[in-house]
Amino acid sequence: MFKVLVSDPISDLGIQKLVDAADVAVDKKPGLSEDELVAIIGEYDALLVRSQTRVTPRIMEAGKKLKVVGRAGVGVDNIDLEAATQRGIIVINAPDGNTITTCEHTFAMMMAVARHIPQAYLKTVGGVWDRKSFLGVELRNKVLGVMGMGRIGSEVAKRAKAFGMEILGYDPFLTEERAEKMGIKLASVDDIIRNADFMTVHTPLTPETRHMISRKQFEVMKPGMRIVNCARGGIIDELALVEAIDQGIVAGAAFDVFEVEPPAEDHPFLTNPKIIVTPHLGASTVEAQENVAIDVSEQVLHILRDEPFINAVNMPPIPANVRSVLQPYFPLGEKLGSFIAQLTAGAVKEIVISYAGDLADVDTQPLNRYVVRGVLAHHLGTDQVNVVNSMHLAKERSVNVVVNKSSVAKDFTNLVTVTLRTEEAERKVSGALMTGYGPRIVQIDSYPVDVAPEGNLLLVSHTDKPGIIGSVGTKLGNNDVNIATMQVGRKLAGGDALMVLTVDKQVPASVIDDIVTLPELHKAKVISL
Numbered sequence: 424m425f426k427v428l429v430s431d432p433i434s435d436l437g438i439q440k441l442v443d444a445a446d447v448a449v450d451k452k453p454g455l456s457e458d459e460l461v462a463i464i465g466e467y468d469a470l471l472v473r474s475q476t477r478v479t480p481r482i483m484e485a486g487k488k489l490k491v492v493g494r495a496g497v498g499v500d501n502i503d504l505e506a507a508t509q510r511g512i513i514v515i516n517a518p519d520g521n522t523i524t525t526c527e528h529t530f531a532m533m534m535a536v537a538r539h540i541p542q543a544y545l546k547t548v549g550g551v552w553d554r555k556s557f558l559g560v561e562l563r564n565k566v567l568g569v570m571g572m573g574r575i576g577s578e579v580a581k582r583a584k585a586f587g588m589e590i591l592g593y594d595p596f597l598t599e600e601r602a603e604k605m606g607i608k609l610a611s612v613d614d615i616i617r618n619a620d621f622m623t624v625h626t627p628l629t630p631e632t633r634h635m636i637s638r639k640q641f642e643v644m645k646p647g648m649r650i651v652n653c654a655r656g657g658i659i660d661e662l663a664l665v666e667a668i669d670q671g672i673v674a675g676a677a678f679d680v681f682e683v684e685p686p687a688e689d690h691p692f693l694t695n696p697k698i699i700v701t702p703h704l705g706a707s708t709v710e711a712q713e714n715v716a717i718d719v720s721e722q723v724l725h726i727l728r729d730e731p732f733i734n735a736v737n738m739p740p741i742p743a744n745v746r747s748v749l750q751p752y753f754p755l756g757e758k759l760g761s762f763i764a765q766l767t768a769g770a771v772k773e774i775v776i777s778y779a780g781d782l783a784d785v786d787t788q789p790l791n792r793y794v795v796r797g798v799l800a801h802h803l804g805t806d807q808v809n810v811v812n813s814m815h816l817a818k819e820r821s822v823n824v825v826v827n828k829s830s831v832a833k834d835f836t837n838l839v840t841v842t843l844r845t846e847e848a849e850r851k852v853s854g855a856l857m858t859g860y861g862p863r864i865v866q867i868d869s870y871p872v873d874v875a876p877e878g879n880l881l882l883v884s885h886t887d888k889p890g891i892i893g894s895v896g897t898k899l900g901n902n903d904v905n906i907a908t909m910q911v912g913r914k915l916a917g918g919d920a921l922m923v924l925t926v927d928k929q930v931p932a933s934v935i936d937d938i939v940t941l942p943e944l945h946k947a948k949v950i951s952l
């Protein structure tokens with residue numbers, strides 16, 4: 424039974440799928456402190472959060488069983504991704520479910536700041552009928568600068584056109600062609616600062632976007648600009664903004680987010696009559712909360728059940744077309760890694776992954792992670808290494824990972840070869856996906872074989888002489904070890920040969936010791952896949 428902890432208020436309807444799952448037990452405990460979380464997280468396999476819970480390295484460290492942290496929303500700045508990656512904890516988010524909702528909140532804020540709605544409301548309910556103080560401006564024919572043309576920024580631009588606004592968009596990934604298709608102008612930050620009447624930011628908070636609008640930008644800003652931030656506190660320098668308002672550069676601002684949330688009681692935004700605020704409500708609609716909770720719950724279930732999943736934040740996304748090609752190779756890659764790690768003695772120095780045939784033209788990065796996981800898990804334990812942290816762990820341990828590709832695969836349409844270089848040896852194994860047979864090991868060092876990479880294998884290197892196979896079989900039989908399949912690979916008749924047996928149970932060490940006493944027998948090695 425998997426245990427899932429929900430530590431923020433998350434839509435009940437959204438997590439229904441988890442609650443209904445027969446193999447999952449859900450505990451809802453919103454509002455726990457870090458210490459309280461540290462005390463209980465050890466018993467959970469998954470943690471579901473919104474933006475309140477700060478998932479710190481301490482919590483990850485205490486989460487010995489934790490496989491996944493699911494964020495019901497977009498921004499994952501409340502989750503320590505570095506610590507999660509190091510511990511192999513998958514972090515997933517729900518990037519699509521609250522896009523429209525946040526876009527609509529941006530418009531609510533833009534219109535509210537253009538027409539002084541909150542200020543006018545306060546006076547009216549306070550009994551003052553003041554129609555003079557709240558002269559507003561139209562959106563029509565105004566220039567709107569959109570910083571960050573991702574999901575939300577693009578939806579904002581689309582709707583702003585309906586208001587008759589001219590849109591300047593800036594995003595490092597926005598091309599001239601896409602801007603043209605959207606009917607907006609591709610602009611620089613400087614263009615927006617100097618020309619926009621309204622500006623709205625929709626970027627993540629990164630070292631690059633922190634204070635991207637600060638004193639320097641306010642100094643050259645078009646006077647009378649109105650600014651909206653429904654993305655992340657800190658993209659706009661709060662103190663510099665207050666100064667710019669006091670200097671008459673900025674006519675008004677609408678903020679849903681703060682550098683520190685909740686803001687301090689004496690935060691200057693809270694008393695400035697030209698700044699309107701909401702308490703991080705961008706995603707707070709019934710629809711969005713259901714959407715993000717449903718999305719994240721589904722992915723958490725997949726991860727707990729070891730099924731393919733999407734939206735991992737601490738793993739590069741795999742495009743659908745690449746995934747469909749690579750997915751069948753994932754088990755093969757991992758088994759080859761595990762096989763070669765068990766076969767090769769000594770401290771691992773280098774893993775060389777060679778792809779030949781059909782795989783030469785594919786971005787194999789996701790598959791590399793499986794191979795490296797297979798190798799490292801043998802040394803570090805399967806619970807310590809997964810496809811999220813395998814590359815990171817290899818780097819941390821100075822294990823070089825080299826990837827080669829060639830379009831020629833001799834007798835196969837596709838071939839994956841893993842070579843392991845250690846302080847003591849260099850061994851290699853090749854595998855292929857065979858139509859109708861699935862994954863097969865087709866070569867071990869220079870011996871051609873044909874073995875399914877599963878179960879208990881016994882590898883025996885020997886001289887190719889009559890009677891050896893029978894002697895090994897007799898010794899196994901005498902010890903109640905049943906042979907399921909047997910293969911012999913040899914280069915030359917009478918030369919060195921490799922016997923690969925699949926056996927129904929693991930061969931005890933005492934039997935191996937006995938087998939290696941046979942004449943002409945060099946080595947015997949048990950491998951479990």
Ligand SMILES: NC(=O)C1=CN([C@@H]2O[C@H](COP(=O)(O)OP(=O)(O)OC[C@H]3O[C@@H](n4cnc5c(N)ncnc54)[C@H](O)[C@@H]3O)[C@@H](O)[C@H]2O)C=CC1
Nearest residue numbers: 497498525571572573574575594625626627653654705706
């Ligand atoms: N207020 C709220 O409740 C909510 C806030 N958000 C926040 O809104 C922001 C945008 O979310 P999405 O559109 O879903 O994300 P997204 O990832 O689809 O878009 C972000 C865009 O920002 C761009 N970007 C990155 N660095 C940039 C830079 N230096 N200058 C200009 N553009 C840059 C990226 O290329 C990307 O296109 C995020 O910070 C997210 O956390 C999202 C949902 C709700």
Ligand SMILES: O=C(O)CCC(=O)C(=O)O
Nearest residue numbers: 473474496497498706707
């Ligand atoms: O969960 C929330 O309300 C915050 C949403 C948000 O900021 C995000 O998804 O990035």
